[in-house]
Amino acid sequence: MTDSPKKINPNVSVDCVVFGFDNEKLNILLIEQKMANKDKVQFALPGDLIVDAESLDDAANRVLGEITGISGVFLRQFKAFGDPNRVSDIKDLDWLNSYRSNPQARVITVAYLALVKMDDFQPEASSFAERVFWQELESLPSLAFDHNKILNEALDRLRDDFVNHRTGFELLPELFTLGHIQKLYEIILGKELDKRNFRKKILKEKLVTATNQKQTGVLHKPAILYKLNHAAI
Amino acid sequence: MTDSPKKINPNVSVDCVVFGFDNEKLNILLIEQKMANKDKVQFALPGDLIVDAESLDDAANRVLGEITGISGVFLRQFKAFGDPNRVSDIKDLDWLNSYRSNPQARVITVAYLALVKMDDFQPEASSFAERVFWQELESLPSLAFDHNKILNEALDRLRDDFVNHRTGFELLPELFTLGHIQKLYEIILGKELDKRNFRKKILKEKLVTATNQKQTGVLHKPAILYKLNHAAI
DNA sequence: TCCCCAAGTGTAAAAAATACACTAAGTTTG
DNA sequence: CAAACTTAGTGTATTTTTTACACTTGGGGA
Numbered sequence: 001m002t003d004s005p006k007k008i009n010p011n012v013s014v015d016c017v018v019f020g021f022d023n024e025k026l027n028i029l030l031i032e033q034k035m036a037n038k039d040k041v042q043f044a045l046p047g048d049l050i051v052d053a054e055s056l057d058d059a060a061n062r063v064l065g066e067i068t069g070i071s072g073v074f075l076r077q078f079k080a081f082g083d084p085n086r087v088s089d090i091k092d093l094d095w096l097n098s099y100r101s102n103p104q105a106r107v108i109t110v111a112y113l114a115l116v117k118m119d120d121f122q123p124e125a126s127s128f129a130e131r132v133f134w135q136e137l138e139s140l141p142s143l144a145f146d147h148n149k150i151l152n153e154a155l156d157r158l159r160d161d162f163v164n165h166r167t168g169f170e171l172l173p174e175l176f177t178l179g180h181i182q183k184l185y186e187i188i189l190g191k192e193l194d195k196r197n198f199r200k201k202i203l204k205e206k207l208v209t210a211t212n213q214k215q216t217g218v219l220h221k222p223a224i225l226y227k228l229n230h231a232a233i
Numbered sequence: 234m235t236d237s238p239k240k241i242n243p244n245v246s247v248d249c250v251v252f253g254f255d256n257e258k259l260n261i262l263l264i265e266q267k268m269a270n271k272d273k274v275q276f277a278l279p280g281d282l283i284v285d286a287e288s289l290d291d292a293a294n295r296v297l298g299e300i301t302g303i304s305g306v307f308l309r310q311f312k313a314f315g316d317p318n319r320v321s322d323i324k325d326l327d328w329l330n331s332y333r334s335n336p337q338a339r340v341i342t343v344a345y346l347a348l349v350k351m352d353d354f355q356p357e358a359s360s361f362a363e364r365v366f367w368q369e370l371e372s373l374p375s376l377a378f379d380h381n382k383i384l385n386e387a388l389d390r391l392r393d394d395f396v397n398h399r400t401g402f403e404l405l406p407e408l409f410t411l412g413h414i415q416k417l418y419e420i421i422l423g424k425e426l427d428k429r430n431f432r433k434k435i436l437k438e439k440l441v442t443a444t445n446q447k448q449t450g451v452l453h454k455p456a457i458l459y460k461l462n463h464a465a466i
Numbered sequence: 467t468c469c470c471c472a473a474g475t476g477t478a479a480a481a482a483a484t485a486c487a488c489t490a491a492g493t494t495t496g
Numbered sequence: 497c498a499a500a501c502t503t504a505g506t507g508t509a510t511t512t513t514t515t516a517c518a519c520t521t522g523g524g525g526a
Contacts, residue, residue, distance in 0.1 A: 011244040012315070012341050056315035056341065080313040080343045082245070082289035108245050108289065108343070110313045179504075196506070197484065214492095220502040221491040412472075429475070430515065447523095453471035454522040 013109040014060040015047030017154035020118035021171050026137045026187050027118060031129035044144040060112040068132045069124035075112040078157045082108035113154045117171050162188045169228055177223035246342040247293040248280030250387035253351035254404050259370045259420050260351060264362035277377040293345040301365045302357035308345040311390045315341035346387045350404050395421045402461055410456035
């Protein structure tokens, strides 16, 4: 047992799949950590065991904050993973060693999903993470445990939500152009969209309103800036 | 501790929301069980703690079988529930008593969803269930723990799947009429559908094929019987 | 033979999705 | 200051999908 102030639940963890958008590419928040008994390192999703007296949602937010310094993100639960041959998902080495006494044990993990603007969050490694960093989704390394699987399921879910226009605007700055939204959709969905058709659809949904301001500092025709219609959400 | 042959994981349970279709109404599989320290009874979803060395999916199938005698059902995970003020979801009284020593503890439950033909499954109470029965969804009693909440989320998910035609046909007999499918959809979605439009849509999806057989024994014009197009699924 | 009952069928209108190409308004460069 | 560059912004025609709607058909039962 550790000297953690709270009673740790040794059977349940949360893992956070945090997608970051930088107006160009889709990135994923990873941690680098030392492997048990070796000085090799591995990459993983940020995640850890939950403690009693916190909800799963709270646990996800706490763990993400503790490991990566990122807080205030809207994390949504999307699936629990619990295969018995799941490699134990415990990252704290003390825990891991004490836990070895029961090789049968495995950890059920509840996976959470978020999508954030990368600029808003500067990850800072702490806890058992040696390093926390944004990794381009296109050049993803092999991850520890079953984290590649978890990530793929998260991506499926994210795309499904985008198709149904259930998410996405929270990634935009306060004022944004229709081109920004379109780029966001194109990157998440991984395909190009027709500009005119896209605009028709977005405007019909009335989730955004034009302001009377224009873009400045761009080397082309400045676009009209829009804002979110919070009432409509 | 009990003398259970397997090592029980005291922190994680599965709960099964089994919807039953009887060609008329939507029912839900419930258990009646004695409450701790009282001789009052309560109603609940079938569910129990998982044991090590089984996957979550396996646990759901095992637990459902042990408590209700129902097996061979396609159970799909839909969400984990884990509020700390969730009333502990342990139904075995021995366990519950030993567990009382740690009032902080709560059980995370992973909820599963299934939809079956009621006729195919005759529930038989065993384990800690006093009684297992099908209850019409329209006249649902108050359930133990947070099971009403779990059930409502399951129903939302079920409807969502039906709207996207991702499920449903498994409830039909080997040969069925288009009217049967329509009734199924109407009951799940809770609203009437236009017969001609419904047929157009179902037939266009090519998930069913007409046979050259007709209904018999009905007191009206016999309908053409269709069969599932397994290749297309 | 008549009645009852669900089966079965088509069409028109509206709405949504798709394909497609030019002009506009700024900035930079020469 | 003119030309070049870059993304913004716009409309229409076509196809596909969705919706609304009412009568005839073929069995069984009385």
